[in-house]
Amino acid sequence: MSASNTAIYGQADHDLAPSAADAVQLSPLIAGSRDVASVPDESFTAVTVRAPAGAVERRFVLAQALRVLAPGGRMTAFAPKDRGGLRLKKELEALGCEVGESARRHNRICLAVRPAAPKGLDEAIAAGAPRQIAENGLWTQPGVFSWDRLDAGTNALLQVLPPFAGVGADFGAGIGLLALNVLASPKVTKLTLVELDRRALDLARRNVADPRADFVWGDVRQTELKDLDFIVSNPPFHEGGGEDKTLGQAFIASAAAALRKGGVLWMVANRHLPYEAILGESFAKVGLVAEGGGYKVFEARK
Numbered sequence: 001m002s003a004s005n006t007a008i009y010g011q012a013d014h015d016l017a018p019s020a021a022d023a024v025q026l027s028p029l030i031a032g033s034r035d036v037a038s039v040p041d042e043s044f045t046a047v048t049v050r051a052p053a054g055a056v057e058r059r060f061v062l063a064q065a066l067r068v069l070a071p072g073g074r075m076t077a078f079a080p081k082d083r084g085g086l087r088l089k090k091e092l093e094a095l096g097c098e099v100g101e102s103a104r105r106h107n108r109i110c111l112a113v114r115p116a117a118p119k120g121l122d123e124a125i126a127a128g129a130p131r132q133i134a135e136n137g138l139w140t141q142p143g144v145f146s147w148d149r150l151d152a153g154t155n156a157l158l159q160v161l162p163p164f165a166g167v168g169a170d171f172g173a174g175i176g177l178l179a180l181n182v183l184a185s186p187k188v189t190k191l192t193l194v195e196l197d198r199r200a201l202d203l204a205r206r207n208v209a210d211p212r213a214d215f216v217w218g219d220v221r222q223t224e225l226k227d228l229d230f231i232v233s234n235p236p237f238h239e240g241g242g243e244d245k246t247l248g249q250a251f252i253a254s255a256a257a258a259l260r261k262g263g264v265l266w267m268v269a270n271r272h273l274p275y276e277a278i279l280g281e282s283f284a285k286v287g288l289v290a291e292g293g294g295y296k297v298f299e300a301r302k
Contacts, residue, residue, distance in 0.1 A: 005043075005044055005045045005046070006019065006020045006023040006024070006044055006045060006046045006047070006048075007023050007024040007025075007026050007039075007043075007044045007046075007047045007048070007065075007068065008020075008023040008024070008025055008026065008027075008047070008048045008049075008050075009025075009026040009027050009036065009047070009048070009049045009050060009061055009065060010027045010029070010030075010049065010050030010051075010052075011027075011030070011050060012048070012050075013050065013078070015104070015105070016078045016104055016105065016107055016109055017048050017050075017076040017077075017078050017109060019046075019048040019076075020046075023048070024044070026039070026047075026064075026065075027050075028197055028198040028199045029196060029197055029198075031196065031198075031217055031218050031219065033198070035198065036061070036064045036065070036068065037064065037125075037129075039064075039068045040068070041067055041068065042068065042069065042070040042071065042073075043068045043069075043070070044068055044069055044070065044073060045069075045070055045073045045074070046069075046073055046074045046075075046076075047065045047068065047069050047073070047074075047075050047076075048075075048076045048077075049061060049062065049065050049075065049076070049077040049078070050078060050079070051077050051078065051079040051084055051085070051088060052079075052084065052143060053079070053083040053084050054084075054142060054143055055084070055087070056127055056128050056142040056143075057128055057142045057143035058079075058084050058087075058088075058091065059091055059124040059127065059128065060124055060125055060127065060128025060129070060142065060143070061128075062077060062088075062091060062092060062095060062124070063095060063118075063120070063121045063124035063125050063128075064125060065077070066095055066097070066114055066118050066121060067118075067121050067125070069114040070114065071114055071115070071116045072113060072114060072116075073113070073114045074111070074112075074113055074114075075092075075097070075110075075111070075112045075113075075114060076109065076110070076111055077092065077109075077110045077112070078107050078108065078109040078110070079107060079108060080106055080107050081103070081106055081107065081108050082106075085107055085108035086108060088101075088108055088110045089101045089108070089110050092110055092112050094119070094120060095118050095119055095120055095121065095124065096115045096117065096118040096119035096120070097112035097113070097114070097115060097118070098112065098113065098115075099111065099112045100112070127142075128141070128142045128143070129141065130199075130202075130203060130206075138175060138176075138177075138203075138207050139175065139203045139206040139207055140175055140203060141199050141200075141203060143199065144174065144175060144197055144199050144200040144203065145174050145197070145200065145236070146174070147175075150177070151234065152293060152294070152295065153234050153268045153269070153270065153295050154174075154177055154178060154234050154268070156268050156290060156292070156293060156295040156297055157178065157232070157234055157266065157267070157268040157297055158177070158178070158181055159290070160289050160290050160297055161178075161181055161182070161232065161266060162266075163184075163185040163187065164182055164185045164187070164188050164229070164230050165185065165187035165188060165189075165229065166187070166188065166189055166228075166229030166230065167188075167189055167190045167191075167227075167228055167229050168182065168188060168190070168191050168192075168228055168229055168230040168231060168232070169191065169192040169193070169194060169223075169225055169228055169230075169231050169232075169258065170182065170191060170192070170193045170194065170231070170232050170233065171194055171220045171223075171231055171232070171233040171235065171251055171254065171255060172194070172195060172196075172220060172233055172234060172235050172236060172251065173193035173194060173195040173200070173201070173204055174195065174197075174200050174204070174234075175200050175203040175204050175207055176193065176203070176204035176207040176208040177207075178232050178234065179191055179193050179204065179208050179213060180207065180208060182232055183208065183210045183212060183213065188212060189212060190212050190214060191210075191212055191213050191214070192213075192214045192215075192216055192225060193208065193213060193214070193215050193216065194216045194218060194220050194223055194225075195215075195216070195217065196217070196218065196219050196220070198217050201215055201216075201217050220233075220235075220250075220251055220254050221250045221251070221254055223254055223258060225258040226257075226258060226260075227258075227259075227260040227263075228258050228259050228260060228263055229259075229260065229263050229264075230259075230263060230264050230265070230266070231255045231258065231259060231263070231264075231265045231266070231267075232265075232266050232267070233251055233255065233265065233266070233267040233268075234267070234268050235247060235248040235251035235252075235267065235269070236248070245273055245274060245275075248269060248273055248275055249275065249278045251267075252265070252267070252275060252278050252279055252282055252300075253278065253282060255267075255282075255300075256282035256283060256300075256302060259302045260302070261302055262301065262302060263301070263302050264299060264300065264301045264302070265283070265298070265299070265300040265301075265302075266289075266297070266298070266299055267297070267298050267300070268295055268296070268297045268298075269295065269296055269298070270294060270295060270296075271291065271294050271295060271296050275298070279298060279300050282300070282302075283300035283301060283302050284301055284302060285300070285301045286298060286299070286300045286301075287299045287300075
């Protein structure tokens with residue numbers, strides 16, 4: 001198999017579903033990947049899918065994978081049984097597939113051949129496509145962080161953010177909610193939105209129509225930004241389906257490296273996460289600005 005005719009959505013797991021080393025990557029969570037929605041119909045002879053946990057997003061991905069798969073082509077889809085794996089077989093059958101199923105390492109693995117005429121692809125793709133929120137006009141999409149509600153942590157940070165000035169960044173920018181608030185300050189000259197999820201960044205481009213905004217698809221932990229006046233962040237603390245406190249700690253370290261001396265980080269975190277130590281190690285002055293509702297907001301000055 002070669003990259004010209006095989007694809008994979010998500011990180012490979014060759015123990016569960018072998019895939020070609022040069023398969024075309026389609027996951028929006030892997031920088032540099034190809035957008036599955038832009039791939040022409042019937043492009044690949046085989047597609048492997050690490051299926052997402054969210055039901056609407058998962059059906060969208062399965063339908064897109066079938067759309068880009070040639071008739072008679074092979075799909076392998078897998079997921080932990082408690083994160084959508086138990087539903088995979090029925091969901092693929094609802095799309096017109098005959099499905100073989102096996103289990104390994106608490107995952108369900110489904111094998112299917114693309115039928116000549118799949119069922120319900122358009123409906124599943126439409127249900128998981130970008131949409132505009134009627135109440136505020138913002139664009140969102142199932143699968144991006146807090147896609148159907150205002151995240152409580154983000155809201156806690158929004159309640160206390162001061163006006164900013166100069167050049168800054170939003171680390172883990174999502175669909176641009178924090179950026180919109182920051183750019184309401186006329187003294188902000190530039191704001192770089194850094195986000196690993198390409199879908200969220202594409203939505204942020206729609207939501208943040210401001211010439212001062214710059215958009216970077218990439219991992220905050222690998223940013224090359226320097227000498228910033230300020231950073232705002234609601235860092236993630238889940239990766240691969242489990243809690244990972246080192247993610248937020250890495251965001252803090254990256255923020256400290258990107259700020260100028262005297263620059264400031266404003267961030268929110270779940271109250272139980274142990275960020276105080278690395279904040280104290282990375283910044284000259286750290287203050288707990290607000291606490292409540294399970295969240296804490298920090299101001300840290302370098």
